[in-house]
Amino acid sequence: MSLEYLIDPEGGPQWRGILPGAPEAYFLKRGEGEHAMLFTDLFTVLLSGDETEGQFGVFTSEAPAGKLIPAHVHRDTHETFYVMEGKVRVHVRDRDGTKRSRLLEPGDFGFVPAGLAHAYQVEERARMLGVATGGFERFFQHMGRPTDHATADQPPFVPDLPRMQAAAREHNMEFLPDLAWPDAEA
Numbered sequence: 450m451s452l453e454y455l456i457d458p459e460g461g462p463q464w465r466g467i468l469p470g471a472p473e474a475y476f477l478k479r480g481e482g483e484h485a486m487l488f489t490d491l492f493t494v495l496l497s498g499d500e501t502e503g504q505f506g507v508f509t510s511e512a513p514a515g516k517l518i519p520a521h522v523h524r525d526t527h528e529t530f531y532v533m534e535g536k537v538r539v540h541v542r543d544r545d546g547t548k549r550s551r552l553l554e555p556g557d558f559g560f561v562p563a564g565l566a567h568a569y570q571v572e573e574r575a576r577m578l579g580v581a582t583g584g585f586e587r588f589f590q591h592m593g594r595p596t597d598h599a600t601a602d603q604p605p606f607v608p609d610l611p612r613m614q615a616a617a618r619e620h621n622m623e624f625l626p627d628l629a630w631p632d633a634e635a
């Protein structure tokens with residue numbers, strides 16, 4: 450399955466061209482950006498790989514406390530987690546196989562390089578800022594539902610399995626459903 454699954458043939462890509470799409474200077478007001486709901490979380494793309502010649506993208510997430518985002522690995526995406534509000538536990542499996550986790554609180558930062566299995570769980574309603582390898586920011590629009598509504602106060606969007614598989618394939622990532630974490634909440 451290819452990206453075509455994620456494109457409305459009549460309307461084109463399912464997100465709106467709010468960002469310039471080329472390396473031009475611009476500014477955004479609070480709440481502006483390209484929004485997508487994924488499960489209960491609102492992701493907002495502030496900058497995409499289209500503006501940075503593929504180098505990096507910047508996005509925020511606004512999420513209620515919820516379930517563990519299951520273990521997965523990005524083959525070529527470096528990810529960061531900067532917690533602005535709330536509490537987020539990030540689990541990571543290091544290269545030697547050691548699993549560890551850290552509860553991130555406001556002002557705390559985490560980095561997960563490409564190739565390391567990881568998972569995370571919002572333990573207390575959170576706002577996060579993420580910077581990741583350019584192109585990954587489209588994952589939220591591919592797997593989630595693009596929306597004009599700028600808050601997480603809207604119905605959740607639960608993607609079906611083909612949509613999840615297509616988004617994972619498109620972004621060269623793999624979910625690892627059998628990988629458990631010693632200190633994950635049920």
Ligand SMILES: O=C(Oc1cc(O)cc(O)c1C(=O)O)c1ccc(O)c(O)c1
Pocket residue numbers: 487488510518521528529530531577578579580581
């Ligand atoms: O990508 C981030 O979160 C995710 C959310 C999901 O519902 C499914 C996923 O597979 C992921 C993922 O990590 O791939 C994410 C969130 C916040 C942040 O700062 C990031 O760097 C990534």
